[in-house]
Amino acid sequence: xxxxxxTRNLTTSAFxxxxxxxxxxxxxxxxxxxxxxxxxxxxxxxxxxFVAVDSMLIGRNTYDxxxxxxxxxYAGKRVLVLSSxxxxxxxxxxTVHRSLNSALETLAAEGRRHVYVDGGTVxxxxxxxxxxxxxxxxxxxxxxxxxxxxxGPLDSDVKLELTGTRELPAGFTQATYRARPPG
Amino acid sequence: xxxxxxTRNLTTSAFxxxxxxxxxxxxxxxxxxxxxxxxxxxxxxxxxxFVAVDSMLIGRNTYDxxxxxxxxxYAGKRVLVLSSxxxxxxxxxxTVHRSLNSALETLAAEGRRHVYVDGGTVxxxxxxxxxxxxxxxxxxxxxxxxxxxxxGPLDSDVKLELTGTRELPAGFTQATYRARPPG
Numbered sequence: 154x155x156x157x158x159x160t161r162n163l164t165t166s167a168f169x170x171x172x173x174x175x176x177x178x179x180x181x182x183x184x185x186x187x188x189x190x191x192x193x194x195x196x197x198x199x200x201x202x203f204v205a206v207d208s209m210l211i212g213r214n215t216y217d218x219x220x221x222x223x224x225x226x227y228a229g230k231r232v233l234v235l236s237s238x239x240x241x242x243x244x245x246x247x248t249v250h251r252s253l254n255s256a257l258e259t260l261a262a263e264g265r266r267h268v269y270v271d272g273g274t275v276x277x278x279x280x281x282x283x284x285x286x287x288x289x290x291x292x293x294x295x296x297x298x299x300x301x302x303x304x305g306p307l308d309s310d311v312k313l314e315l316t317g318t319r320e321l322p323a324g325f326t327q328a329t330y331r332a333r334p335p336g
Numbered sequence: 337x338x339x340x341x342x343t344r345n346l347t348t349s350a351f352x353x354x355x356x357x358x359x360x361x362x363x364x365x366x367x368x369x370x371x372x373x374x375x376x377x378x379x380x381x382x383x384x385x386f387v388a389v390d391s392m393l394i395g396r397n398t399y400d401x402x403x404x405x406x407x408x409x410y411a412g413k414r415v416l417v418l419s420s421x422x423x424x425x426x427x428x429x430x431t432v433h434r435s436l437n438s439a440l441e442t443l444a445a446e447g448r449r450h451v452y453v454d455g456g457t458v459x460x461x462x463x464x465x466x467x468x469x470x471x472x473x474x475x476x477x478x479x480x481x482x483x484x485x486x487x488g489p490l491d492s493d494v495k496l497e498l499t500g501t502r503e504l505p506a507g508f509t510q511a512t513y514r515a516r517p518p519g
Contacts, residue, residue, distance in 0.1 A: 173473070173496065173513075174487035175358035186493055280479065290356070294498045294513060296463065298490030304357035307481030310369055313356065315477045315507035324498035326511045330356075330477060 163260055164267040165333075166287040167276045168202050169303055170325075173292055176300030177273050182218065190293040193323040197291055206269040207231060210256055213239065215272035233259060233268075235275060253278055277305045285332040288313065294324035346443055347450040348516075349470035350459045351385050352486055353508075356475055359483030360456050365401065373476040376506040380474055389452040390414060393439055396422065398455035416442060416451075418458060436461055460488045468515040471496065477507035 170187055171177050178184055208231040216234045219226060225244065232247035233256045239249045250256040260268055270279050279285040313330035321327050353370055354360050361367055391414040399417045402409060408427065415430040416439045422432045433439040443451055453462050462468040496513035504510050
C-alpha cells in the first residue's frame with residue numbers, strides 16, 4: 154500500500170486479548186480461560202476504544218462467534234464482514250466483502266475514519282500489509298499450551314512502536330503499539 | 337512436587353525475552369531481531385537479577401550457545417547443565433545432570449538458595465511442574481513470524497500471578513509473574 158491507498162484517511166485499530174503464550178482462543182475457539190482470568194477485569198479501555206470507531210471489519214470466524222451472542226455487540230456501527238462464502242448477513246448496516254480491497258474501498262467511499270479490525274486472521278492480514286495503525290494487546294496471566302495464535306507466519310519481521318504499557322486489574326498487562334510503518 | 341520437595345528452600349527464577357509473537361529465537365536460533373530491537377535497551381533489571389542468584393540451571397541448547405561466547409557470562413556462579421549426552425563441561429564450578437531431579441537434589445544438598453533457570457525447554461519443565469517462582473518476560477516490539485517458542489504444550493493451564501508491569505526503553509514491555517502455585 155502506498156500513499157494513494159484508499160486507507161490513507163482511515164485509521165485502523167485492533168484491540169485483542171491473548172494468553173501469555175500467544176493464543177486468542179483454545180483450539181476449539183473456547184474462551185473459558187479468558188473469561189475466568191478476566192472475571193475481575195474492570196476498565197480495559199475497550200469502552201472508550203469502541204466509542205471512537207465508526208466501523209468494524211471482521212472475518213468469518215468472528216462473525217460466527219458474534220452471530221451466536223444473545224446480544225448484538227456492534228449496535229450503531231457500520232460492519233463489514235470478510236468472507237468468501239457468506240451471501241449476506243442479517244445485521245443492520247452490515248455487508249459482506251469477498252476481498253480486503255473491496256472492504257477498504259467501501260470504507261473509503263463511505264468516508265469512514267476509524268475502523269476496528271477484529272479477528273486473528275484479519276488482524277494478521279493488516280499486520281502483514283503494514284496497514285494496522287494501532288494494536289492493543291491485553292495479555293492474560295495464564296498459559297494455555299495450545300490454541301489459535303493471535304499472530305501468524307510472516308514474510309518478514311514486523312517492527313512495532315510501543316506507545317504505552319500498563320497493568321490492568323486481574324493481572325493483565327496491556328501494551329499498545331503503532332504498527333503501520335512511517336511514511 | 338510436594339512440601340517435601342528438595343526445592344522447598346530454593347527460589348527458582350527465569351528471566352527471558354521474547355518477540356510479541358512469543359519466540360525466543362528464530363528457527364535457527366538467530367537472535368539478530370532481539371539484538372536489533374534491544375540495541376537501545378539500558379537497564380532491564382537483568383544485572384540486579386543476576387547478582388541475586390547463586391546458581392544456574394540450563395539446558396543443552398543454552399549450553400551450546402553460551403559455550404560459543406567469547407566471554408564466559410556465568411563467572412562466579414555454580415552452573416548445572418541438564419543433558420542426556422554431555423559427559424562433562426569445562427567451565428569452572430559446573431556439573432552435568434541427567435535429570436531435573438538430580439539437579440534439584442544437588443542444589444538442595446549444596447544449600448543453594450536461588451537458582452536462575454534458563455533455556456526454553458528447562459523453563460517449560462519448571463512451569464509444567466509448578467516449580468517456577470518468578471518469571472520475568474521482556475517483550476520485544478517486533479513480530480518475527482516463526483521461531484522457537486518461549487512456551488510450549490501443557491497438560492493443563494498454568495495460572496500466573498502478575499507482580500509487575502513496566503515499560504523498558506526501546507519499546508520493550510516487561511512483565512513479572514509469580515508462577516508457583518501457593519501452598
